[in-house]
Amino acid sequence: MRLTGTTDDVSTAVATTYGIDTRGLLVASIIIGSVGVLDDVTVTQAATVTEISRANPSYGVGQLFGGAARVGRSHIASVVNTVVLAYAGSSLPLLVLVVANNDSVVQVATTQLIAQEVVRSAVATLGLIAAVPLTTALAALATRRAESGESRQHAPAPAA
Known part of the structure; x- marks a missing residue:
């Protein structure tokens, strides 16, 4: 996206001042922001699997995955909205300027600042979409x- x-x-x-590559700094900021969101979602998914397992001890891996995946879809929707709203909130003065200038959507989307925020949101969203099923499957297993x-540890020892 240049x-x-x-x-x-x-x-x-x-x-x-410090000779820091701003492209590298941008990548680092995207990774840090995404990891924060991923931490929330993965911990919640693992806890969901654990609680479903406790509530239904007879459930197998597939049933645990299915139940937690349904919760995960709702969680993804909620967190994606949170990510987008957080970026919009932090960029509110810029958004007001964009609207006031009556610029076209293409002009606005191709500015560095807006494009960076779109990429941040997209990366976080893709990470969430990938992390939920993966975390859920690993937690179920x-x-x-x-x-x-x-x-096995609590089973009686076989008779000799």
């Missing part, structure tokens, strides 16, 4: 393996 990472006086000052290991 993003430079230079969108304001602060990023320009960091680049000129781990929960069943942990519980089968516990049942």
Whole structure:
């Protein structure tokens, strides 16, 4: 997308004063922001699997995955809205300027600042979409393996 990472006086000052590559800084900021959102979703999905397992101890891996995946879809929708609204809130003065200028959507979307925020939101969203099923599947497998290991430990020893 030819993003430079230079969108304001602060990023320009960091680049000129300290010689930091603003493109690298942009990538780092996208990763840090995305990891924060992913942490929330993955912890919640693992906890959901655990609670479904406790509520229904007879559920197998597939049933645990299915139940938690349904919760995960709702969680993705909620978190994506949160990400978009957080970026919109932090960029509100810019959004007001854009609307006041009556610029076209194409003109607005191709500015560095807006394009960077769109990329941040898109990366976080793609990460969420990938993380929920992966985390849910791993948590379901781990929960069943942990519980089968516990049942073996508590089983009576075979008679000699």
